[in-house]
Amino acid sequence: MGWFEFALAYVVFFLSHSLPVRPPLRPWLQARLGASGFTLAYSALSLAVLAWLIAAAGRAPHVTLWDWAPWQVHVPLTVMGPVCLILALSIGRPNPFSFGGAHNDQFDPARPGIIRLSRHPLLLALALWAAAHVVPNGDLAHVILFGTFAAFALLGSRLVDRRKRREMGPEWQRMRDRVADAPLLSAAPSGGTLLRVAAAIALYGTLLWAHPFLFGVSPLP
Structure with missing residues (x-):
């Protein structure tokens, strides 16, 4: 087709x-x-x-835009580590700023977690995943695929901000300011945070193992 x-x-x-x-x-x-x-x-x-x-x-x-080189595989291998960590730290957590937040009424702007780094961590993970996979996939179809996802994630952040600001009114800015004043890292990570970090490591390993079965290509050099 x-x-x-x-x-x-x-x-x-x-x-x-x-x-x-x-x-x-x-x-x-x-x-x-x-x-x-x-x-x-x-x-x-x-x-x-x-x-x-x-x-x-x-x-x-297959329409080649640039030739493949061995160094290119190290880009997604490196970037997917932070992507897995962002996913593990954000899924199922309260986040009134973005979509998909769970129990948003329990969100504490003084302890925002990953939200301190990005109001839209899932979209950030999507943008990093897509941009990293453009590099070793230099044919037209995959550049369109991953490039569109990266652009969609970046544009989506702006659109979600606009919608949430409209829905939350002045509370959006007040909560954003409180999050900006929160510390970047907790002095003593909780047990739940450590479990999420372990889940990120497990997810990364699972993706390395499953990639050849799911996509027919090994991600390893």
């Missing part, structure tokens, strides 16, 4: 991410699936379409 499948996968990817979260579809889905069921279904759909999109990029006609 070549470029047609790649373009179709792109359209489906963006529709599957935009339509379910817009009214009136989101309230209708949440009423039938529940809040947790909606989150699980939305996450599963997103991962499935993402897997299709990546596979479609691999099946698209």
Whole structure:
């Protein structure tokens, strides 16, 4: 199917991410699936379409933009460490500034954790993942794929800021100022934080092991 499948996968990817979260579809889905069921279904759909999109990029006609070199594999190998750490420290944590936060009413701006570094850690992780994978994938389809994701993550941060500022009113700026005054690192990391760091290490190792099975390419030199 070549470029047609790649373009179709792109359209489906963006529709599957935009339509379910817009009214009136989101309230209708949440009423039938529940809040947790909606989150699980939305996450599963997103991962499935993402897997299709990546596979479609691999099946698209190969148009070389730059030649591959051995040093390029070290870029994603290095960057994916921080990406895994950001994911482990942010998933399931309160974050009223962005999407996907859990128990946002329990957010403490004096101890914001990863939010002290970025209001949108999931989008930051997406941008780093995508930008790092552009380097060793110098064909047109993959440059479009990863380049679009990086741009989407950076633009998405601005759009989410705009929406949340509108929804939260003056509280958005007040909370942002309190987060900016918080320390970058806790003097004594909690047990939960250490578990999340361990989870990040496990995730990194799992990705190294599973990459050849999932994508047909070893990430190691």
